[in-house]
């Protein structure tokens with residue numbers, strides 16, 4: 500039998516010092532601590548602030564009115580039903596909360612698949628639709644991505660944010676995942692392991708199946724983006740300072756990028 | 770599983786339900802409750818310090834004893850300390866959760882209590898793609914107030 504771990508701390512700093520000593524291997528891997536606090540009290544405070552109508556209009560923008568509830572939902576601090584009920588209580592017509600409720604539905608969907616698939620969620624659910632075989636993808640994530648020094652201002656910022664905060668906006672997750680799998684031809688599993696290490700909401704079902712959706716091993720086509728799309732939904736904050744602006748890897752139309760990235764794929768960019 | 774089937778249960782709290790209103794704590798208020806840091810899992814998944822801090826803060830708001838080691842071994846030891854006649858916990862889709870429950874059941878009955886469902890629906894759902902799932906699920910996803918009344 501092991502002894503009880505401590506429950507009494509005078510401050511957050513004291514708790515963090517204690518955990519650094521108790522979990523030295525985790526602290527050595529990445530010693531950052533997120534500003535996001537755990538606990539039901541904080542979760543309820545955030546739940547008070549959700550705005551389902553603004554969410555529907557702005558959720559794709561990096562500075563949009565997304566809820567930041569994912570770490571609490573992931574660990575069951577809040578149930579999906581509680582979040583749904585709070586969203587409905589905040590609007591006049593249920594339809595005004597429909598977008599947020601359908602995003603909650605994505606989590607419910609992935610959890611149901613996890614129940615069915617178990618550890619199979621680590622395996623490709625279908626072949627890649629990229630013209631490449633699974634064996635064409637590298638099994639390890641390159642250091643320049645992990646360390647945030649690819650030279651691409653957006654990608655490097657996402658990598659640093661992931662490590663520092665344990666959170667990324669959904670769109671940033673999609674762009675970063677697409678960059679890893681399609682621009683660098685790294686197996687989605689390597690990216691998924693990296694995300695699970697850092698995300699406060701790291702969840703084998705939502706994470707792995709979203710990576711598979713980007714990779715095209717659980718969707719009809721690979722997810723890609725171009726500079727224009729990223730610039731628009733980030734309000735240009737990365738592109739403005741990027742030394743590669745106008746000649747980065749993401750320049751071009753979707754058709755051009757599709758041809759460049761997947762020269763052997765059958766079908767079109769569609 | 771019928772709740773309140775035990776007279777001296779312990780509650781096992783795990784990482785998919787750090788909720789003071791979770792089903793096990795609700796069914797057995799005041800029962801001794803335990804959390805165990807799964808040392809093997811932390812290494813296998815290379816879990817970073819910031820996740821540990823976040824989860825620890827969640828635990829500090831729950832009435833639980835916090836330990837670490839091999840989860841099933843520690844939960845059973847805790848059950849013996851309290852001369853428990855059963856273990857109550859919240860459901861989870863994780864295969865590791867299922868494996869731990871199987872080991873617990875070698876010694877004591879385990880009640881896996883469902884978390885409040887998102888969908889007011891228990892029928893068949895097509896999970897091949899989200900769009901197929903949502904075509905049915907949407908009608909049941911709005912709780913007591915249906916979004917689309919039958920016209």
Ligand SMILES: Cc1cc2nc3c(=O)[nH]c(=O)nc-3n(C[C@H](O)[C@H](O)[C@H](O)COP(=O)(O)OP(=O)(O)OC[C@H]3O[C@@H](n4cnc5c(N)ncnc54)[C@H](O)[C@@H]3O)c2cc1C
Nearest residue numbers: 565566567568569602605606669672700701702705706709
């Ligand atoms: C590559 C990749 C990896 C991801 N990994 C995870 C993960 O490990 N854990 C995780 O919870 N989500 C994951 N997501 C889904 C989504 O990005 C996050 O849930 C969301 O960005 C969390 O921020 P939020 O709480 O502000 O979301 P909001 O937009 O405010 O949504 C509210 C809640 O709905 C749920 N939700 C919203 N979108 C999704 C989605 N697409 N899939 C599943 N649930 C969703 C979440 O619980 C979220 O907290 C991943 C997405 C991608 C593309």
